[in-house]
Amino acid sequence: MSLPLEAAYVPLRARPIPRPGDAQDKMAAQSLPRPRSRGDAGEKTEPDERERDSDIDLNQVLGLGNRLVIIGGPGSGKTTVLLHMAWALASSLLTGQAEPAQSRLGLAVVATSELPLPIFVPLASFARFRRELPANAPARERALTHFISYHLIRKQADVDLPDDFFVQLLRDGRPVILLLDGLDEVANEEERAEVRASVEELVSGQERMRVVVTCRTIAYRSGGTALGVRFREIAVQPLDxxxxxxxxxxxxxxxxxxxxxxxxxxxxxxxxxxxxxxxxxxxxxxxxxxxxxxxxxxxxxxxxxxxxxxxxxxxxxxxxxxxxxxxxxxxxxxxxxxxIRELASDWKVFRDMAQHLAFHMHQQGRDQGREIGERALQKVLREEAEFRPHIDRFLSHARQRGSVLEERQGAYRFIHLAFQEFLVARYLREVTGDEGRDAILAVLGDRLDDPWWREPILLLAGYRASNAAKSARDFLGALARFGGEPNAQFSAAELAGTAALEWRECGEATRGGCARRIVELLGDESTLLGARPVVRARAGDVLSALGDPRFDQERFWLPADDGREDLEAAAKGDRVVRGGAWGFDRSDARCAYRSVAHPDSDPFVGFRVVLRSSPDE
Structure with a gap:
């Protein structure tokens, strides 16, 4: 079923992020004398706009400037925002009416001739276009303007336009708005930096040209992805x-x-x-x-x-x-x-093909594991004889309906990373798991502290829990005690504890076992000092949620007799240097201590000791 954008769209909230020079501008403005207002006479006035850091509706961001970057997590609605902008502007331009651009985008429109022409460009397609050009291709063919003309005329528009139509349009300074989607979807950091440079080159000297770029937050703030300071960052906020x-x-x-x-x-x-x-x-x-x-x-x-x-x-x-x-x-x-009719003979094998493909892609790592070309995809699926008769139909299904896999100019990716991560988990359980639990742990061995594999591991535990409870408990127990070097050991115990917390029916025995394993690791000095502070800190957080067995319920949650020296050492700061961690029951916390990071290796966050002689004090 189709949900029309104009009917189903709900404006989200966004938070403008101050630019490096904003603080200085604000201080300079505050030092200037202000004209006397009613507020000086004691009447209430609105605060100066520059003093506000409040959220705004995401469909009002065009009023914040001509250079914008919308950042947010996966599935946060960034692409939909660009599509909504394109729809509103195109609708007003086609009808010659100020609506819906005026009400939907907050634009103060006097005449529709003032509205910019929306040009939607998937940046991952631009990167792939550059990658496939011959080495001796002219430099102009690598420019973003050339790709826009190629993409819109050859791939999108069924109209008779000259090949350089959009090149001339952009060069002449006509009112346009470039909606550049998915900077994070460019395959790797080196290519993202090249695409970023192409965007900056295009807009250089084009003051009237509006540009809105979308990118996942983590990708934007890593490597050479971030655009110049003239681009204002707008962070999509979680849903209310x-x-x-x-x-x-x-x-x-x-x-x-x-x-x-x-x-x-x-x-x-x-x-x-x-x-x-x-x-x-x-x-x-x-x-x-x-x-x-x-x-x-x-x-x-x-x-x-x-x-x-x-x-x-x-x-x-x-x-x-x-x-x-x-x-x-x-x-x-x-x-x-x-x-309702199901493709009963196909959808289950499609699911198996998708999980096989997801596992292969995820093994390529964060930079290369997000998309795959058609020839490489076919090669991966041909590895399994049972998939070969279905490959053409599988690809046709992806091209025509999208489903869990979508095609973008010859390259394929899962419509959201969360689907890829779950299918990796499903593959580990249904395929690797045929050889037993140890086979799964062997695959995860050197990936336990890799953030790229965190969600698949947690989803694996959840998927086992929804299918076989006893097997899932056994798996969490084995995972908690798995790992070779200290980072892997702490990560395995933390992942097992997190999975136990997410699984409501896992039982106190399983949660207790995970908590005791974390305490055991914290008590081993060589393991403790061999693990990164952030890994120890994450384990301390999970321990506090599980309930730290070192605190005695019968002693108002104070440490047991053999723990007094530890508490005294914590108060003196000795344990802070060692980077240890105490947990506590958040719902009834009467004693809590936690050090977050080793002060010599990471920014020192601090520790706290909270003592209460009774629950009521």
Whole structure:
């Protein structure tokens, strides 16, 4: 089913990030005398705009300047924002009316001739275009202006335009807005730096040209990705339940059931109630400060997909992704259940092919593991004889419907990294796991402290838990005691503890075993000093959530007799230098100590000792 952008779009919140020179400008402005106002006479006035750091609606960002970078996490809605901008501007230009550009984008439009022409450009396609050019290609063919003309005329527009139409348009300084999507989707840091340089070269000297770039936060702030200081960073904020999730669900179901108000209301309440239960259960397991699960448009979309197809919501992330992928791989021809037809002979093998491909891609690492060319994809799938008869149909399915895999000018990627990560977890359980638990641990051996593999490992634990509880408990116990060198040992114990916290039914024995393993590692001086501070700190956080067994419940959660010396050492700071960690029960914390980092190797965050003689003091 299709959700029209103009009907289903909900403006998100964004936070403008101050630029390096903003603080100096603000100080200089504050030092200047201000004209007398009503506020000087004691009346309330609005604070100066420069003193505000409040969030704004993301569809109002065009008023912040001509050079913008929208950054945010995966699935946070960055691409949809650009598509919404393009739709609003194109609609006004085509009709000659100020609406919807005026109300949807907050533009003070006097005449539609003042509106910029929106040009949407996927930067990953530009990088691939440059990569495939012959080595002796003229320099002008590597320029972003040349690609824009090539991309729009040859690939997108069925109109008779000269090959250099958009080159001339951009060169002449006509009012345009470049919507450059997915700087983070460029394959590696070296290519991202080249694309970034191409963007800066294009806009240099073009003061009237508006440019909006999107990029994942982590990718933008690493390597040579960040654009020059004239680009203003706008950070997409997590969803607020009432302000964003509720209207997203309501507007989606208004498109799904436009003629049946009662059914629409019923399904809306079911889904919103299910989301509330998911969040309540998560806080009960992880504490009140646990990160919200449904914090992005992608997660709302996943829940919609699962509810529409399954009528209920699962409790865990892994089960949620499993149901979402199954739903995405099935073809729905009608709104009524009786009219739904599944490609029963294909969708399950498609899922197996997708997980095989996901595991292969993930093994390539963060830089190269996000997309794959068609020839390489076919080669990977031909490794399994059972896949060979289905490859052409699998690729056709991806090109025509997108599903979990999408094609962009000959290259393929999963529509969201979260799907790739879950399918990696599923592969480890269903394929590698056929050889036993030790085979899975052997694959994870040198990847335990690699952030690129963190989510697949946690999802693996969740997927096992949703299918075989005893096997999952055994796996967490083995994972907690796995690892060779100190970083791997701490990471394995922390991952096992995190997975135990996320799994509501894992049991106190499993959680206790994970907590005791972390305490054991903290008590081994050689292991403690051999691990990176950030790894120790993460383990300390998990220990505090699990409940530190070194504190005695019968002594008001003070350390047991043999722990007094440790507490005294902590108070004197000896343990801070050693980088140890105490945990505590967040729900009933009467004694807490934790050192976050070794002061000689990382910025020292600090430690705290909280003592209460009774629960009421």
């Amino acid at each position: 339940f009432e302000q964003h999730v509720v209207p997203m669900v309501r507007q989606a179901y208004a498109c799904i059931h436009p003629q049946d108000a009662d059914l629409r209301s019923e399904r809306v309440q079911e889904l919103l109630g299910g989301i509330r239960r998911l969040e309540d259960d998560r806080r009960a397991r992880l504490g009140d400060d646990a990160q919200v699960l449904v914090d992005s448009p992608l997660m709302v979309r996943l829940l919609l997909i699962v509810q529409v197809n399954n009528r209920t919501l699962p409790d865990g992330r892994a089960e949620l992704f499993d149901k979402a992928i199954s739903a995405l791989l099935q073809v729905d021809y009608g709104r009524e259940q009786a009219d």
